[in-house]
Amino acid sequence: MLLGLWLLLSLSCLLVLGNGVVNISPGQALAILADSLGWHTAWPFSHEQQTVLLAIRAPRLVLGLLVGGSLAVSGAAMQGLFRNPLADPALIGISSGAALAAVAVIVLQNTLFSGLAVLLGHYLLPVAAICGGFTVSWLVYRLADSGDRLDIGSLLLAGIAINALAGSATGLLVYISNDDQLRTLTFWSMGSLSGVGWDSVLLGAPFLALNLIVLPLLAYPLNALLLGEAEAGHLGFPVERLKTAIVALVALGVGTAVALTGIIGFIGLVVPHLLRLLVGPDHRWLLPGSALLGALLLLCSDYLARTLAAPAEVPIGIITGVLGSPFFLWLLFRQKIMGH
Amino acid sequence: MLIADQISVQIGSKSLLKQVSLTLCPGEVLAVVGPNGAGKSSLLRTLSGELSPHSGSLSLNGRLLPGWDAGQLAKMRGVLPQSSALAFRFSVRDVVLMGRSPHRKTHSHNQNLVITEQALALTDTAHLAGRIYTTLSGGERQRVQLARVLAQIWEPCGELQRYLLLDEPTSALDLAHQHAVLAITRRFADSQNTGVLAILHDLNLAALYADRIAVLHDGSLIVTDTPQGVLNSSLIQQVFQYPVSIGSHPLYPACPLLIPHRQAPPGISAR
Numbered sequence: 001m002l003l004g005l006w007l008l009l010s011l012s013c014l015l016v017l018g019n020g021v022v023n024i025s026p027g028q029a030l031a032i033l034a035d036s037l038g039w040h041t042a043w044p045f046s047h048e049q050q051t052v053l054l055a056i057r058a059p060r061l062v063l064g065l066l067v068g069g070s071l072a073v074s075g076a077a078m079q080g081l082f083r084n085p086l087a088d089p090a091l092i093g094i095s096s097g098a099a100l101a102a103v104a105v106i107v108l109q110n111t112l113f114s115g116l117a118v119l120l121g122h123y124l125l126p127v128a129a130i131c132g133g134f135t136v137s138w139l140v141y142r143l144a145d146s147g148d149r150l151d152i153g154s155l156l157l158a159g160i161a162i163n164a165l166a167g168s169a170t171g172l173l174v175y176i177s178n179d180d181q182l183r184t185l186t187f188w189s190m191g192s193l194s195g196v197g198w199d200s201v202l203l204g205a206p207f208l209a210l211n212l213i214v215l216p217l218l219a220y221p222l223n224a225l226l227l228g229e230a231e232a233g234h235l236g237f238p239v240e241r242l243k244t245a246i247v248a249l250v251a252l253g254v255g256t257a258v259a260l261t262g263i264i265g266f267i268g269l270v271v272p273h274l275l276r277l278l279v280g281p282d283h284r285w286l287l288p289g290s291a292l293l294g295a296l297l298l299l300c301s302d303y304l305a306r307t308l309a310a311p312a313e314v315p316i317g318i319i320t321g322v323l324g325s326p327f328f329l330w331l332l333f334r335q336k337i338m339g340h
Numbered sequence: 341m342l343i344a345d346q347i348s349v350q351i352g353s354k355s356l357l358k359q360v361s362l363t364l365c366p367g368e369v370l371a372v373v374g375p376n377g378a379g380k381s382s383l384l385r386t387l388s389g390e391l392s393p394h395s396g397s398l399s400l401n402g403r404l405l406p407g408w409d410a411g412q413l414a415k416m417r418g419v420l421p422q423s424s425a426l427a428f429r430f431s432v433r434d435v436v437l438m439g440r441s442p443h444r445k446t447h448s449h450n451q452n453l454v455i456t457e458q459a460l461a462l463t464d465t466a467h468l469a470g471r472i473y474t475t476l477s478g479g480e481r482q483r484v485q486l487a488r489v490l491a492q493i494w495e496p497c498g499e500l501q502r503y504l505l506l507d508e509p510t511s512a513l514d515l516a517h518q519h520a521v522l523a524i525t526r527r528f529a530d531s532q533n534t535g536v537l538a539i540l541h542d543l544n545l546a547a548l549y550a551d552r553i554a555v556l557h558d559g560s561l562i563v564t565d566t567p568q569g570v571l572n573s574s575l576i577q578q579v580f581q582y583p584v585s586i587g588s589h590p591l592y593p594a595c596p597l598l599i600p601h602r603q604a605p606p607g608i609s610a611r
Contacts, residue, residue: 083427220441227438228425230390235492236414236442281428 001279005292009065012296016303017061021310022052029053059198064302065295066201066208067193067261070253072294073215075268076275076286080222081246082152085276089254089268091159092247093136096166098258099189101132103170106185107177125188126203126259133255136166141247150243152229190315191264193302204260211253212291218246219283226281264317266324267294274327297323341365342387342417342503342535347396349379349386356382358559359396364535366501369526370564371546372539374556375580380539381422383556384507387537388419401500414442416497418489420506424481426473432484433469436460439488459491462524464517478512486521490528504528506538510545518542522549543598547571548589555579571596 018024024032024045031043032053074089082091090096105128140162144155174185221242224232233239257264271294272286279285301319308314342364349357357379364370372380385391387398389405398405400417418439426435436459440452447455460466463483468476473484486509493502504525510518522538526549529536540546546553547567554564557579563570576584582600589595 083425085428220444223438224441226426226428226430227435228421230385230388230419231421231424233390233410234388234414234417234419235438236411238410276429280434281430282434 002285002289002292005289005296009292009296009299012299013061013065016299017053017057019303020052020057020307022049024049024053055197059201060193060196060302061299063196063201063204063260064193064298066205066212067257067264068267068298069291069295070208070211070257071264071267071298072271072290073212073287074250074253075294076272076283076290077215077218077222077246078250078268079272080225080283081243082156083226085273086269087156089250090163090265091156092251093140093159093162093166094133094251094254095258095263096163096170097136098129098133098255099263100136100166100170100173101128102188102259102262103173103177103185104128104132106188107173107181123203126200129259130255133258134251136162137247137251137255141244149240150247152243155247187315188262190317191262191320192305192313192315193261194306194313196260200260204256207252207256211249211256215246215249215253216283216287216291218242219287222246222283222287262315262317264298264320266320267297270324270327271297341399341401341501342537343399344383344387345397345399347386347393347398349382349391349393355559356391357386357393360556360559360561361396362554362561362564364503364537366535367529367533368551369529369536369538369549371550371553372537372556373541373543373546373553378556379559380556381507382559384419384505384537384539388417388505389413400503411442414492416493416500416502418493418502418504420485420489420504420509422507422511423478424485429472429474431469432465432471432473432476433457433460435473435484436465436469436487436491439491442492455491455494456487459487459494462490463487464520479514479517482509482512483517483521486524490524493534496532502532502534504534504536506536508539508541510540510542518545519548525549543571543576547596547598548592567596568594571598 014026014029017029018026027043028045028049031041032045032050034041035050036054071089078089078091079085079087081087102125105125109124140155140158141150143158143162144151146154174182177185221232221237224235224237225239225242229239232242254268272290275286275289275293279289297320298316301316301323304319305314305316344360344362346359346361347357348355348359360383372383374380382391386393400408400413433456436456437452439459440447440455443452457466457469460469463486465480465483465487468480468484473481476484486506489504493504496502506525509521509525513521522545525536525538528534538550550567552564553567553570555562555570555575562579563575571586573584573586576582576598584601585599587597587599589597
């Protein structure tokens with residue numbers, strides 16, 4: 001199963017690298033990659049193809065893989081933490097916090113944040129988004145933390161309340177924005193991988209990779225957590241540290257993803273769900289599988305986003321939403337029919 | 341030995357346990373009985389480390405409880421909860437295999453699988469191994485959870501004694517399985533020299549299988565004694581507020597048998 005996903009993902013990478021306004025065959029793509037590693041092949045390719053692949057499509061592909069994988073793994077971990085298959089990484093407030101900060105920057109850039117804008121340049125938006133995301137997540141976490149233990153029920157409720165509050169504040173800022181700003185923030189709030197360069201990849205890769213590597217290592221304790229918190233404790237797992245680590249890793253991964261690519265919905269919810277139907281609820285398979293399938297889904301969504309209306313781009317959130325919502329509704333109705 | 345020394349537990353202003361002292365020896369089955377709300381589950385949750393006593397101390401195998409590391413503790417103490425919240429579609433075999441997670445670094449996956457199968461066989465759940473846990477009946481789930489906890493402390497933990505804490509292990513079971521579960525734990529206690537503490541509601545079941553019975557009432561331990569010592573009509577009547585007679589078991593004369601009186605229907609005075 002995991003091997004199949006690997007193969008599918010590698011194959012899609014080659015196809016996605018090749019397709020677009022400038023066409024590059026999979027063979028040429030491999031030749032260009034080999035060439036950039038100093039290994040010359042007989043396969044002919046043009047200079048234009050090389051530039052497009054290495055400077056535009058490759059960084060976009062790499063960031064897409066990392067972000068998609070990270071969102072899906074975070075979703076799987078959150079669903080395990082909440083023992084609820086309908087939980088979503090957005091629950092701990094990271095996305096709404098990032099959105100609030102990003103919208104604030106876009107709308108107030110020329111007034112309140114002009115000094116910062118000069119200092120940080122085009123890093124201002126991602127830096128603000130990640131700060132906003134962390135602040136709001138931290139707030140939600142503190143509200144659910146009763147000193148010696150983290151109450152998962154309170155975490156859920158605090159998350160909902162704080163999300164609503166951040167949503168209202170975002171709404172207010174949207175209300176006072178002008179048309180240009182509105183367009184920018186609309187695009188941002190639906191997510192996009194357009195214009196991603198190696199600088200964004202380098203900025204985000206360490207955090208996304210940490211999330212992608214460490215969360216799957218928590219498979220055993222996450223399995224035990226599904227039995228119940230007390231049961232996991234009796235099996236010798238440090239439950240409180242575990243909960244904090246999961247929240248922190250999810251905040252890190254999703255925060256970075258949102259900061260670099262805007263809000264891309266549904267991957268965190270739908271991918272783990274789909275995989276549970278395929279491989280069962282065991283986190284030893286679910287977590288790495290989610291990483292691969294999340295990466296694959298975002299890759300395909302991004303491919304559709306940049307080719308459907310080429311040379312214009314459709315926001316990626318629209319694509320994942322169109323693919324994700326009907327599936328989500330189907331899950332809801334299926335649960336309703338099954339009675340729980 | 342598992343020793344509770346003068347433990348008291350309070351939540352807010354409510355006192356759940358009042359200066360309870362208790363010793364669980366290796367190889368013995370100790371039944372904890374008492375009316376609803378007497379503090380039985382609080383006692384078990386304190387012994388299992390879920391609740392921390394605000395006074396008194398707990399020690400396990402000669403060391404105070406905070407001194408043991410969680411992984412070590414998991415190898416010598418299994419805890420069966422009253423009901424488990426598992427809502428994900430794990431197979432029964434996988435649920436029991438989770439009991440082996442404290443041993444995943446010291447045992448191969450195959451060794452753990454073998455022990456899982458043995459625990460399933462012992463609890464009469466081997467035929468359920470491939471089923472999805474969430475589709476089982478309440479009684480079947482309870483036996484699978486018992487298999488999980490037995491698998492957890494299946495083999496000797498060096499020189500250290502092992503303990504099993506069971507919160508109403510028979511509450512969802514039919515007559516035959518109630519006795520099967522207690523016979524399994526009795527045999528596990530005897531053959532593995534493991535100390536078993538079980539919360540039970542059925543006093544006759546307690547008398548048949550336990551070495552000693554501890555009676556909790558209103559957060560205090562009233563008495564801990566052999567079944568013969570505990571099952572006397574005045575004590576039971578006083579603690580449970582219900583009239584009973586005590587006879588003896590027709591097959592095992594040494595074992596007392598509790599016979600409840602009939603309660604008069606409301607509005608009609610008893611003869």
